[in-house]
Amino acid sequence: MNEQILIIEDNDLNRELVTDLLEARGFIVHQAREAEEGLRLAREHMPDLILMDLSLPGMDGLAATRALREDICIRHLTVVALTAHAMKGDEQTALHAGCDAYLTKSIDTRTFVGKMETFIGLSKTQKV
Numbered sequence: 001m002n003e004q005i006l007i008i009e010d011n012d013l014n015r016e017l018v019t020d021l022l023e024a025r026g027f028i029v030h031q032a033r034e035a036e037e038g039l040r041l042a043r044e045h046m047p048d049l050i051l052m053d054l055s056l057p058g059m060d061g062l063a064a065t066r067a068l069r070e071d072i073c074i075r076h077l078t079v080v081a082l083t084a085h086a087m088k089g090d091e092q093t094a095l096h097a098g099c100d101a102y103l104t105k106s107i108d109t110r111t112f113v114g115k116m117e118t119f120i121g122l123s124k125t126q127k128v
């Protein structure tokens with residue numbers, strides 16, 4: 001059974017890079033360019049992990065994560081925040097909004113997939 005990851009990211013290059021890396025390792029990847037579409041795909045596919053860009057046009061990633069945590073169908077899903085800003089306080093802001101973890105762009109292609117596998121493993125351990 002292949003693990004499913006949903007990436008919600010408006011930057012085409014970054015979204016495609018992440019998708020390529022994950023698909024090469026056998027993950028099924030669902031892609032959304034904006035938050036509402038992402039939430040819809042989350043309800044449809046119940047992915048093992050959601051990668052949530054915090055800076056999205058319209059509803060941003062923090063608001064989308066809060067909305068997800070208020071939706072009884074998908075509130076249990078694992079959300080990892082993606083942000084370009086390594087600003088102090090961002091991690092706390094992301095965690096307060098309901099993200100489980102936090103990753104700073106740009107992505108390190110050598111370690112990225114391993115991190116995703118760790119996040120999924122951890123989330124399963126915590127939820128057994």
Ligand code: MN
Nearest residue numbers: 010053055056
């Ligand atoms: Mn963005």
